[in-house]
Amino acid sequence: MIETVGVVGAGTMGIGIAQIAAQNEHQVIIYDHSEAQLEKAKLGLEKVLNRLVEKERITDNERKKIIDRMVFTPKMSELWPCGLVIEAIVESIEIKHQVFQSLENIVSEHCILATNTSSLSIASIGASLKIAERIIGIHFFNPAPLMPLVEIIPSIQTGEKTTTVCKNLISSWGKTVVLCKDTPGFIVNRVARPFYGEALRIYEEGMADFSTIDWALTEIGGFRMGPFTLMDYIGNDVNFAVTESVFKAFFYDPRFKPSFTQKRYAEAGYFGRKSGRGYYDYDDVKLNPKPQTDKALGEKILNRILCLLINEAIDAVFMGVATSKDVDLAMTKGVNYPKGLLKWGDEIGLDKILKQLQNLFDYYGEDRYRPNPLLRQMVKENKQFYE
Numbered sequence: 001m002i003e004t005v006g007v008v009g010a011g012t013m014g015i016g017i018a019q020i021a022a023q024n025e026h027q028v029i030i031y032d033h034s035e036a037q038l039e040k041a042k043l044g045l046e047k048v049l050n051r052l053v054e055k056e057r058i059t060d061n062e063r064k065k066i067i068d069r070m071v072f073t074p075k076m077s078e079l080w081p082c083g084l085v086i087e088a089i090v091e092s093i094e095i096k097h098q099v100f101q102s103l104e105n106i107v108s109e110h111c112i113l114a115t116n117t118s119s120l121s122i123a124s125i126g127a128s129l130k131i132a133e134r135i136i137g138i139h140f141f142n143p144a145p146l147m148p149l150v151e152i153i154p155s156i157q158t159g160e161k162t163t164t165v166c167k168n169l170i171s172s173w174g175k176t177v178v179l180c181k182d183t184p185g186f187i188v189n190r191v192a193r194p195f196y197g198e199a200l201r202i203y204e205e206g207m208a209d210f211s212t213i214d215w216a217l218t219e220i221g222g223f224r225m226g227p228f229t230l231m232d233y234i235g236n237d238v239n240f241a242v243t244e245s246v247f248k249a250f251f252y253d254p255r256f257k258p259s260f261t262q263k264r265y266a267e268a269g270y271f272g273r274k275s276g277r278g279y280y281d282y283d284d285v286k287l288n289p290k291p292q293t294d295k296a297l298g299e300k301i302l303n304r305i306l307c308l309l310i311n312e313a314i315d316a317v318f319m320g321v322a323t324s325k326d327v328d329l330a331m332t333k334g335v336n337y338p339k340g341l342l343k344w345g346d347e348i349g350l351d352k353i354l355k356q357l358q359n360l361f362d363y364y365g366e367d368r369y370r371p372n373p374l375l376r377q378m379v380k381e382n383k384q385f386y387e
């Protein structure tokens with residue numbers, strides 16, 4: 001039984017994770033090396049909890065109890081009673097190594113040490129520990145208290161007990177837990193790459209403009225946001241950096257090749273909403289072109305992006321990254337896709353997906369369109385992901 005949860009880093013993710021743990025009746029100790037950040041995080045959390053009381057999601061008494069369960073500290077040594085510590089500091093392997101080494105000297109030998117990293121390998125973080133069986137990835141999505149999905153990533157060093165305890169604990173917090181191999185991008189950030197990459201490619205080929213591609217994906221496909229609106233929302237600088245890091249981490253597999261269009265937008269400072277301009281203009285929305293609402297063109301765009309997404313989801317299953325059920329759960333709960341991609345593939349017909357990918361592959365001769373072997377096999381055997 002884990003009573004006390006420690007959180008290292010009181011930034012965007014850390015404070016959200018601390019809130020979830022405290023709402024689930026854990027004592028929570030939040031450590032950050034910056035006192036100013038601790039103060040800021042505490043004030044921010046108080047505001048969030050006050051809003052929850054106003055909206056009648058929690059009572060004022062519950063709000064008080066949540067606050068009482070939390071300790072904010074600039075001293076790492078105060079983390080000693082924790083049964084689990086979740087690290088959410090800067091994305092730097094050197095700094096994470098230092099922090100985990102210091103942490104190991106403070107907590108008991110039974111304490112599980114987790115990282116919320118988005119892009120580093122769990123094995124590389126675990127390498128800094130004396131007891132490496134206790135390392136695990138617990139990857140929350142932003143904003144952590146609202147997003148239902150959590151990816152749990154055991155590395156090659158992780159003990160079975162560590163994984164079981166974390167799976168059960170995070171599920172008991174009301175989260176949808178998926179289990180995932182320690183591979184670049186885990187599930188969501190790997191499988192979602194073509195949503196951006198193929199949309200950019202379609203634009204670069206001159207097949208359609210940003211607004212038409214977004215229209216096809218939202219109006220015909222049922223996605224909540226089109227790829228260009230979403231990239232502007234995430235920030236082109238951030239999205240490009242993730243794309244580049246996944247590409248490198250996959251040893252430059254051409255399936256994950258970044259786009260020059262996005263690189264130029266990031267270089268120009270056209271980050272998206274936060275800079276007032278990205279693929280769209282946010283200062284003067286009248287300047288944004290209207291989509292070309294041609295249904296045949298829209299379906300062509302949607303099908304092309306969808307085929308690549310489904311191929312990527314199949315690859316995650318083929319490579320043992322996650323089960324088909326978890327891949328579908330991850331994309332619906334982590335990035336709000338209207339349907340699980342494998343279920344969607346079944347509905348469209350895996351033979352049709354294979355045919356379209358084969359046509360693209362024959363036309364372009366590029367590896368990014370190569371159909372996955374599992375897809376070929378399933379079509380040959382007339383199989384589906386769901387019966």
Ligand SMILES: NC(=O)c1ccc[n+]([C@@H]2O[C@H](COP(=O)([O-])OP(=O)(O)OC[C@H]3O[C@@H](n4cnc5c(N)ncnc54)[C@H](O)[C@@H]3O)[C@@H](O)[C@H]2O)c1
Binds near residue numbers: 012
């Ligand atoms: N922001 C996201 O959308 C998101 C989503 C999932 C995972 N992540 C991952 O979560 C982690 C944190 O991201 P974030 O966006 O919350 O970052 P952030 O910059 O908002 O917060 C990081 C916090 O860590 C503190 N910190 C830095 N170095 C420290 C040290 N040596 N000791 C103690 N505290 C230290 C900083 O003072 C800061 O408060 C990263 O690994 C990131 O990849 C981020």
